[in-house]
Amino acid sequence: MLNTSVSAASEWAGVVGPEYVIVDPSELRAAETATFATSHRVPAIVRPANRAEVQECLRIANRSGTPVYPVSSGKNWGYGSRVPPSDGCVLLDLGRMNRIVDFSEEMAYVTLEPGVTQAQLYAFLEARGSRLWMDSTGASPHCSLIGNTMERGFGHTPYGDHFDHVCGLEVVLPDGDVVETGFARFASAQAAPLYRWGLGPALDGLFSQSNFGIVTRMTLWLMPAPEYFQAYYFRTPSDSGLAGLIDALRPLRMDGTIRSASHIANDYKVLSALEQYPWRETAGRTPLRGPVLDQLRRKLKIGAWNGSGALYGTRGQVKEARRLLKRNLKGKASALEFLDDRKLEFASRFAPLYERISGWNLTRMLAVLKPVYGLMKGIPTDHPLFSTYWRKRTVPPESMDPDRDRCGLIWCSPMAPNDGFHAQHITALATGLVLGHGFEPAISLTAITERTLACIISLTYDRDVPGEDQRAMACYHDLLETLARDGYYSYRLSIGSMSSMSQPGSYSALLQRLKQTVDPNGVLAPARYVPESAGKAAWR
């Protein structure tokens, strides 16, 4: 295996150039590092410049029997960062392929390569004075759009379900062949960047959360900026208020009054966005609970559950949506507030004055509010990264990097019905379990579709504390199992847990047959979402 890799490495150097084959031990160790304990080794990093080089790399992988694992930006934080789900994979880093290859203001789309980041697309649109908005995740401005979309990540505008707003994938298959999905397979098809299904079987879904091909190009739909934008915020003081909120919002999400994903976060989640762990006040005890938590809640005006969302449209449309939102949340939410650009500007200017009068630290609140507000307009931010330093005993550095800084972060992301009973049940279950393991259950619920809530449970810890890696992973697995017992399954998995989905049966068998067909040598991202067949796994 090692010999094969070495000979493959020289072949790869011939394709991408020796400077783009990285074997420097410190860079490799960095690539093997995630926000939780991992053990898989990365023998080399190869950085192709274009599709043709990706094709060649895959051909070499097949000849040499060396598996490869593609990453776009590698910012799969909380789920495994750049670390492959199986050992000995050469990292295929697609970051150099960062061209925006097509753009239409009128038809509202952009076609791009895997290396294009959220920040890059945002700057591209700004530079053009475009009237189009992108959707952004809170993960990082330097997160790849293709990478996040293929992981089926989400954001907070009406285009928040990322995989639902793309088409025309260019895919390099494991054997080096290239296909384009949808109408793009036909010569100069006018609707190629516009219509998802194409003709015949629709294949896009095959290439998300899988190891069936490497997406080297994708068309992403963009949202025309609305005439008017208004964010809303609300909270409920007690845990028991959550169900009512969810049931009050659902009809508005279903009928299109609310076009984007409203986001409801618990006290821990909001707190970890504002501050680091109160080590002094708790005298170093974990997890945070009881009087210290209550005190912080009061000081920072945090509810048990804290909602945010936005209204998009003409002034008339937003006004009517606001009326309906007020009507539905009446008696369910406390402190329903609306915020637009003008009001935010005003608040920023007068924050110091307001603070002196009220004693409330509005400046700090605005520092958190603004990025969240911007996210609802699709503006990338790295602010949410701050919370990964929650349990650290040092202040986050200017340039945050959770992998490097040994921030512990595991995301568990079960999907629940967009329904009050389920919201209450799943969060109560997770809260008790996570506290029991000694961590703070930072939880958010996001109505990413009309009918579903993505429940994101963040396990945040300090990897420098001995034993925490093991305890956090044990907690994560307990969560996965406990939630599954009640029918809540994750929409996305961390690299160490992908085998948890592979119950034997006809579904796994079908996935394995499809994998065997497109990748008979098993060289592309083994074990990524698709269970390995018994023979393959044993062989490795």
Added chain:
Amino acid sequence: MLNTSVSAASEWAGVVGPEYVIVDPSELRAAETATFATSHRVPAIVRPANRAEVQECLRIANRSGTPVYPVSSGKNWGYGSRVPPSDGCVLLDLGRMNRIVDFSEEMAYVTLEPGVTQAQLYAFLEARGSRLWMDSTGASPHCSLIGNTMERGFGHTPYGDHFDHVCGLEVVLPDGDVVETGFARFASAQAAPLYRWGLGPALDGLFSQSNFGIVTRMTLWLMPAPEYFQAYYFRTPSDSGLAGLIDALRPLRMDGTIRSASHIANDYKVLSALEQYPWRETAGRTPLRGPVLDQLRRKLKIGAWNGSGALYGTRGQVKEARRLLKRNLKGKASALEFLDDRKLEFASRFAPLYERISGWNLTRMLAVLKPVYGLMKGIPTDHPLFSTYWRKRTVPPESMDPDRDRCGLIWCSPMAPNDGFHAQHITALATGLVLGHGFEPAISLTAITERTLACIISLTYDRDVPGEDQRAMACYHDLLETLARDGYYSYRLSIGSMSSMSQPGSYSALLQRLKQTVDPNGVLAPARYVPESAGKAAWR
């Protein structure tokens, strides 16, 4: 082959019961009949009662080497009705599997089997006094919901893109194995009927427009009825007005003001919905054009292009949408009119009076208007079937059946960008070409997504006129080729033309590899959307 079939037939009888294996020649001839010339023979019709029987039937097909072709209701009119795209397939008629197996008013979905028709679901919802609306195609009330969805058909409400509003497919694979897609593969997954992508590769797309499996169950999302509904109608007197209309509507479709597919039909299309061919006035000459057409247009108040669509929401939302629609269509559309339940009721009551005063046959207009109006509320209708009798010299019977009545109908359905230039270009191209072949180019444009227009060109003729079958098919093929040359490809194909998509190349090769994997014996719907590999086609 014949012998194999006979032995298989007795095996099938053992599974489904002899009364559900149909070999009566007249019934077989009917099943071999579409709305255009076909030559494929159907040796038997087998009617399984449930999923287990479908599984057994596929196992028999594999053992005997007899290919099967599944139909749900077989109303694939204009594209091939029940006729298989290859010769010698036993028809697997799923019509007996017509149970509605799950329903949730709150979460707005229904789970159903292939035999469930549009009329059946509509009656089901009515009987419950449900506040949910289904989406319906104009094809027929007796059209299968699963059949239409898997062909990626569309309707006219906000849920009009059918395949975009389903999840959790239960699929019998060609070898008889069963898989469920999305979260449904996990035990008692709460989000199974609610979330499309599930975990890992999303497989739904594989089973639409393909021959990779038989969908025996599907969850269909339903739309909460809006507080208020208002339809709108407009027209433009000249062909040159079309581009302006399309460009005026696009921004409203893109920003969600118009949530459903607006529909724009040319004069021929509207005319054929109102009347049969004016044989007398034209002294039997075809195609219809010139003064007789102009006269009919004036008499029936038909524009060159005639639009309809609907607004859904609260009264306030509809009012604002109406304002924006009026603003955008100003100077672009003539006769923009709005219609709601009250106004329609009123017009129906006073039609006779109005007619006496104006001389305009409002009653007839209402007879056409009402079904279209109903369709925008998801109410199934068989009215559009009337137009398939356009060139017949007899009046349509009470119970219309275009297959039986030798109505000629071929639908050509290219997809174009939702853009004025393309709308004008594609319709001009089609109009000239179809008239040149001696038929009337009945054309509609439907903005089935924010960015695309489905351009449906109906070739309607009388199969009893000698030579017309050949002439119409020649016209269809000329259309396909001419439109493809300018980059317009069909979103759906008729059974005789599926090979037109199979250019050799890596995409076809991938489809063939996938087919070979799931159906090594090639027993399921050979040649349906997936090109047959050279060896297979030659063998047959």
